[in-house]
Amino acid sequence: MNCFTPGRLFKSRGRQYQILGTQDHWTQDDRYVEMIRYQSVCAEPGCDRTFRALTTKSRIRKGQLNKRCELHHAPGIPAPVKKPKQKPAKKARPKKRKLIPRTPTVSSAARLAARRERAVNQAVLALQRTQRPSYLD
Known part of the structure; x- marks a missing residue:
């Protein structure tokens, strides 16, 4: 055209x-x-x-x-x-708050116990595969 x-x-x-x-x-x-x-x-x-x-x-x-x-x-x-007339700004709706349940804080003793348990589980799996555990290296 x-x-x-x-x-x-x-x-x-x-x-x-x-x-x-x-x-x-x-x-x-x-x-x-x-x-x-x-x-x-x-x-x-x-x-x-x-x-x-x-x-x-x-x-x-x-x-x-x-x-x-x-x-x-x-x-x-x-x-x-000629500037166009400004329209009034739209008011923003307040943000809808989401309720998130709080997770209980884990103590340092519980974290240490969990870390030990994971290390033991890895060692047991390594022995089952007839490998030497990594912490013995």
Whole structure:
């Protein structure tokens, strides 16, 4: 689909533009460029004039378009932007707390006993496989 068809409306950086058509152009070094003719409403506050301008396809894709009429044309000075009304922020719901049962704390004597029991079980398994236990090395 050709996005540069006449009559097509598009928005660039918050401004609405309408493509009027194309125009052939030959540059000074004999290159052919197809220029796009478009129209828009002046971005200057209080000025509702419709202006027409020419640009290349690549400048349209980059968003480098005129935003003001010939009367208010000011290159390099950004056009005033209407800020949209801010919506009130949504209140976050409080986090639902999960009840996690507490595990009883294990005393150091119980930990030591468990470690001894694991060591004995490993030694018994090693003897069953006819291997020498690792603690004898």
